[in-house]
Amino acid sequence: AREQNIGGDDERPGMDTMKELLRASQYAAAAYGTALRHIQTMSDVIENGFFAESFRNLTSLLDSAKNSVGSESPGSHGDVVMGMLPECKVVHFEWEASMFSPACYIALDHDHKWIVLAVRGTLHTSDALTDVCADAVPFLDGWAHAGMCVSAWQMVAQQLPKLAGLLSEYPTYKLVMTGHSMGGGVAALFTMLLHSNDADVRNAALSGIANGEDGDSGVVKRVLQAMQSSRCYAVGTPCVVNLGLSLQCRDYVTTAIC
Secondary structure (H helix, E strand, C coil): CCCCCCCCCCCCHHHHHHHHHHHHHHHHHHHCHHHHHHHHHHHCCCCCCCCCCHHHHHHHHHHHHHHHHHHCCCCHHHHHHHCCCCCEEEEECCCEECCCCCCCEEECCCCCEEEEEEECCCHHEEEHHHHHCCCEEEEEEEEEEHHHHHHHHHHHHCHHHHHHHHHHHHCCCEEEEECHHHHHHHHHHHHHCCCCCCCCHHHHHHCCCCCCCCCHHHHHHHHHHHHHEEEHHHHHHCCCHHHHHHHCCCCCEEEECC
């Protein structure tokens, strides 16, 4: 097969982008929490199964991440995040996934001035059910994977108010989304919604800002601008949108295929 660079020869990411992708991938890996120690075993068990390649891709990324967790079994998902990323502070988490509502957490990275939303990839049955809802449905100016589209809108309702509140509290920080596999797809669609100027997205953000009903306030403007400047760095992301939408988001969504 011949490799094709649709964007042209000058579209390769620069070193700064690669460093940010590597940094974000640590957050994406940490979203698996205590399951990190079992990923290799899971890959071996389902060597010829549907999700085997995804788990093998993750293990190729996580050799150093597993070492960061330490030799002792971590007591909680939060322990894993702090073991891998000791300089970050987890401010919110949803470790229990349900259909169209993947596990995720929000963290502050003070060293890089990031507010991070990390979305976990496929791990439990509810995640698999989201995956198999694979019809193409209308999304923005094109089409998207149905299950991940619904999940992205769930993120808008459940996580965007929290992110907006943090953006108002930390006005110089950048909003970064990340995830692996399904988590990367949901993170990418969520980021596209933040860039869309959609009224429902805006209202969800305003609900998380103190006095957010004052749409002309300086705080609200800064938060909305931060949303428009947000980025997504994802790993092992499936194809979730049509080509036109993919090209539209290439300035702020960067994905790596292991």
